[in-house]
Amino acid sequence: MDNATVGKHPCPECGGDLQWNASKQALACPYCGTVVPWTQAQETQGLQVVQELDLARALSEHPGEQRGYAADGAPREVQCQSCKAISVFVDGKVAQRCEFCGSPSIIDHQSLGDAITPQSLLPFKLSDGQVRDAIRKWYGTRWFAPNRLKRAALTDTLKGVYLPYWTFDAHVAARWTAEAGYHYYETQSYTENGERKTRQVQRTRWEPASGALQHFFDDELVPGTVGVHAGLLERIGSFPTTTDLKPYSPEFVRGWLVERYQVDLRRAAQIGQAQMEEQTRRLCSAQVPGDTQRNLQVDADFSGRTFKHVLVPVWLVSYTYGSRSYQVLANGYTGALAGERPYSWVKIFFAALAAAIALLVLMAVFGGNR
Numbered sequence: 001m002d003n004a005t006v007g008k009h010p011c012p013e014c015g016g017d018l019q020w021n022a023s024k025q026a027l028a029c030p031y032c033g034t035v036v037p038w039t040q041a042q043e044t045q046g047l048q049v050v051q052e053l054d055l056a057r058a059l060s061e062h063p064g065e066q067r068g069y070a071a072d073g074a075p076r077e078v079q080c081q082s083c084k085a086i087s088v089f090v091d092g093k094v095a096q097r098c099e100f101c102g103s104p105s106i107i108d109h110q111s112l113g114d115a116i117t118p119q120s121l122l123p124f125k126l127s128d129g130q131v132r133d134a135i136r137k138w139y140g141t142r143w144f145a146p147n148r149l150k151r152a153a154l155t156d157t158l159k160g161v162y163l164p165y166w167t168f169d170a171h172v173a174a175r176w177t178a179e180a181g182y183h184y185y186e187t188q189s190y191t192e193n194g195e196r197k198t199r200q201v202q203r204t205r206w207e208p209a210s211g212a213l214q215h216f217f218d219d220e221l222v223p224g225t226v227g228v229h230a231g232l233l234e235r236i237g238s239f240p241t242t243t244d245l246k247p248y249s250p251e252f253v254r255g256w257l258v259e260r261y262q263v264d265l266r267r268a269a270q271i272g273q274a275q276m277e278e279q280t281r282r283l284c285s286a287q288v289p290g291d292t293q294r295n296l297q298v299d300a301d302f303s304g305r306t307f308k309h310v311l312v313p314v315w316l317v318s319y320t321y322g323s324r325s326y327q328v329l330a331n332g333y334t335g336a337l338a339g340e341r342p343y344s345w346v347k348i349f350f351a352a353l354a355a356a357i358a359l360l361v362l363m364a365v366f367g368g369n370r
Contacts, residue, residue: 011036019255022124022160022313022332027251050120050245052169052306059266077260085227086260100161100227100259100318100327116265120245121311123252124160124332131315131330132158134337138328157319160332162253162311163233164224164261167241168272169307170217172280174300180209180290204292211287217276218242222268224261224309228316229327235338236331239312244333248311258311265307276302 011018011029018036021028027036079086085100135158181204188201219241223233246252263271277300284298313332317339318325328339 018251020123020252022127025123025125050247050308052308053119055168055269055305055307058307059269080227084262085225086262087227088258088260100316116261116309118164118248118311119308120241120248121162121252122239122241122244122313122333123246124256124313126315126330126332126335128158128160128315130335131332131337134330134335135317135328135339138337138339157317159316159318160256161227161314161316162256162258163228163314164259164263165239165241165310165312166222166224166261166263166265166268166272167219167308167310168217168222168269168276168305169219170276170302170305172213172215172217172276172300172302174213174215174280174284174298175210176213176284176287176296176298177208177210178285178288178296179206179294180288181206181292181294183291206294207290209288209290209293211284213280213284213287215280215283217279219308220272220275222263222272222275224263224268225259226262227259228314228329229340232327232329232338232340235336236314236329237334237336239331239333241308241310241312245308245310253311261309265309269305269307272307273302 011032011034018027018029018034020026021035028034077086077088080100087100184203184205185200186203187198189196189198191197221238221241223230225233261268280300281296281298285293285296288296315330315332317328320326326340328337330337
């Protein structure tokens with residue numbers, strides 16, 4: 001990336017490095033509090049637009065000019081020996097525990113400078129205060145969570161994290177063949193208890209069918225994170241990468257934690273390709289006429305494949321309860337929240353006991369009224 005893209009945005013009042021502030025939705029100085037609208041900073045620096053990169057070329061060549069985090073100074077990387085997540089600290093500050101699982105077993109990770117630079121990102125839209133309130137409410141509705149956990153709500157461990165994602169675009173031209181089934185009904189006679197009756201029986205008529213499909217996949221998302229539990233990512237919804245991405249600039253990540261991807265481009269491309277093939281099959285299946293179908297065969301040709309490496313914002317609470325680690329995750333752009341928590345077996349026992357007693361009482365009441 002060129003110098004205009006990665007240049008500093010000094011504070012106009014004190015000269016400090018501006019950072020992205022989620023609550024103000026602008027660049028803010030962490031030293032004197034000066035706020036600078038991002039659009040103004042973007043216009044003065046002449047930032048590039050978000051670009052799609054050719055996938056075939058990237059996989060066959062070594063895109064050295066697109067590697068490294070291009071931040072001010074040398075970012076420091078540490079790797080957790082428990083969950084294996086690699087954290088990138090752009091501003092030089094390093095935590096004493098893993099931000100993802102809470103393990104103290106973190107060691108310096110030797111950066112080889114080979115991480116593909118994020119071309120774009122979604123900046124944080126929700127502030128930590130908004131997310132803390134949402135998490136406290138979420139904990140409050142977890143009826144079978146231990147009381148100590150509900151009281152604490154553990155929002156003091158809340159961290160803003162930029163997670164690595166890959167996006168893939170492609171055109172697909174597909175032809176399909178299948179057998180389309182059309183239901184019809186026949187009247188069938190039968191005898192029941194000596195009485196002659198009739199009923200309608202469903203039959204299926206099979207006919208050959210074929211068709212063609214043209215479709216464009218726009219920003220098929222593949223996560224590159226290993227630090228966040230995959231099930232939680234699925235539950236906090238998608239990120240609007242097709243409309244709201246901004247060109248990557250260090251100002252957005254300075255002061256925030258960044259996870260380095262460990263699902264590399266080649267593996268992510270395979271996952272993305274499998275996702276697009278499955279979606280293509282579903283789209284072709286939807287074109288098959290009739291009431292049902294069988295023997296669907298799809299011949300798909302993908303072209304114009306491109307990719308981006310992007311960063312997306314999440315708010316993360318990680319904690320250990322007993323011998324297990326748990327996470328609560330909030331989409332830093334939409335606010336969608338999902339979490340894990342332990343269960344209080346004492347509460348579950350007494351709830352089951354109360355339900356059993358209520359059932360016995362009802363049985364006794366209705367039994368006595370007979």
